[in-house]
Amino acid sequence: MKVSxxxxxxxxxxxxxxxxxxxxKQDYPRDQIEWIVVDGASTDRTLSLINxxxxxxxxxxxxxxxxxxxxxxKGIAMATGNVVGILHAxxxxxxxxxLSHIAGTFLDSGVEAVCGxxxxxxxxxxxTFEVVRHWNSGAYHRRKLKWxxxxxHPTLYLRREVYERAKLAPGVFFDTSYRCAAxxxxxxxxxxxxxxxxxxxxxxxxxxxxxxxxxxxxPNIIQxxxxxxxxxxxxxxxxxxxxIWKNLGKLRQFIAR
Numbered sequence: 001m002k003v004s005x006x007x008x009x010x011x012x013x014x015x016x017x018x019x020x021x022x023x024x025k026q027d028y029p030r031d032q033i034e035w036i037v038v039d040g041a042s043t044d045r046t047l048s049l050i051n052x053x054x055x056x057x058x059x060x061x062x063x064x065x066x067x068x069x070x071x072x073x074k075g076i077a078m079a080t081g082n083v084v085g086i087l088h089a090x091x092x093x094x095x096x097x098x099l100s101h102i103a104g105t106f107l108d109s110g111v112e113a114v115c116g117x118x119x120x121x122x123x124x125x126x127x128t129f130e131v132v133r134h135w136n137s138g139a140y141h142r143r144k145l146k147w148x149x150x151x152x153h154p155t156l157y158l159r160r161e162v163y164e165r166a167k168l169a170p171g172v173f174f175d176t177s178y179r180c181a182a183x184x185x186x187x188x189x190x191x192x193x194x195x196x197x198x199x200x201x202x203x204x205x206x207x208x209x210x211x212x213x214x215x216x217x218x219p220n221i222i223q224x225x226x227x228x229x230x231x232x233x234x235x236x237x238x239x240x241x242x243x244i245w246k247n248l249g250k251l252r253q254f255i256a257r
Contacts, residue, residue, distance in 0.1 A: 001103050002032050004081030004160070007057075008071035009050075010040035012089035015209060016049050022092035024055035028099035034058045034081045038071040046089070069174035069182040076163055076173050082106070085157040087206070094119070094204040102157050105199055113158050113190075113198035115140070115151035116205035120253070123209075132210060133253040139200040145192055146238035148246025153183040155205040156198065158190075166190050180220065181227035188235045 005023065009016060023035060035055070039047060039062040047062060059078055065071045068088075076084055083106050087093065105114050120133035137151045138144075163173055166189060174182040190196050225243065232242050 001083065001106060002034055002081035003028070003099055003103055003157075004034040004036060004079035004084045005087050006072060006075035006079060006084065007035070007037045007087050007089055008040070008068045008075065009037055009042065009046055009089035010068075010071075011042045011044045011046060013042075013045040013049060015090045016046055017053075018092045019087060019089055020050065020053045020055050022094075023087070024053075025096045026093065026099045027096045028103060030055075032103070033099065034079065036075045036078050037061070038065070038075040038078075039063075040065045040067075040071055066176055067179065069176045069178070073172045073174055073176070079160060079163075081160060083157050084160050084163060086154055088154060088208070090209045090211070091154055091206050094207050098205050101201060101203070102205070105201065106157075106159070111159075111199050112162050113156065113196050114201060115157070115198040116155040116201040116203055118152035118155050119204050119207045120210050121207045129207065133250075134204075135253050137200060140191070140198045142191070142197075145188065146242050148238070148242050148244070148249055150184060150187055150246070151198055151200075152206070153187060154208060156187065158196075162190070162194075162196060166194055166196075178227050178231070180224040181231050184228055185231040185234065188231060188237055192235055192237050 007019060026033065035057045037050060037057040037060045041062055041064045050057065061074060072086060083103065102114050105111055115137055117137050118135040119131045121129040121131055124130050135152050167173060168175060174186050176182065178185055228246060229243050232238055
């Protein structure tokens with residue numbers, strides 16, 4: 001079973017080596033991994049580091065884009081694997097067995113989606129990573145959606161035909177009019193309108209560095225909340241309590257670590 005991994009990158013020279021290393025260490029057969037990199041015309045050493053690595057992309061596109069969701073739309077459209085996942089240039093797979101575990105779950109023909117846990121980390125002075133937040137996804141139940149539940153997007157792997165099913169009218173997967181919440185919009189649409197039920201793997205699949213766009217500053221946090229509210233209303237799932245509990249639920253991530 002071929003697994004396509006899409007990486008959106010832009011000026012990621014400080015982190016891309018860890019992303020590549022985590023892919024190179026996977027115990028899943030290399031010829032069953034399709035790595036697609038969509039680079040937003042980086043001006044640093046990102047492309048140089050990618051091209052010099054032993055583990056290289058199967059497909060790479062470097063051109064100006066309209067942000068991360070535009071890049072993901074391009075990358076997913078290029079994917080040819082049975083299963084498609086996203087690994088951002090600031091993230092890395094948590095262990096060498098991640099892809100084997102995911103692919104093994106998809107051997108059941110009834111499985112359309114898989115998700116797991118995610119850890120937010122920061123690098124210590126000695127080069128190791130400290131866990132700052134632990135996002136324990138928990139098993140999916142549709143009733144949870146109205147209480148702000150959503151799986152960590154980087155841990156969500158889907159059959160390619162599920163992506164095709166959930167396309168928007170313009171033929172894209174993510175609505176690029178959202179700067180911070182297009183992933184929430186996509187997942188809420190997928191789970192509420194298309195009846196997809198992710199299988200939950202009770203393990204950490206991805207480690208993410210702190211400092212993402214949505215939580216980088218107070219204005220970004222406010223923008224994210226505004227967009228989340230628009231997404232909730234657009235998909236007609238829940239109400240203001242959904243937004244409140246979506247944010248309050250993040251407090252547990254600091255306790256769980």
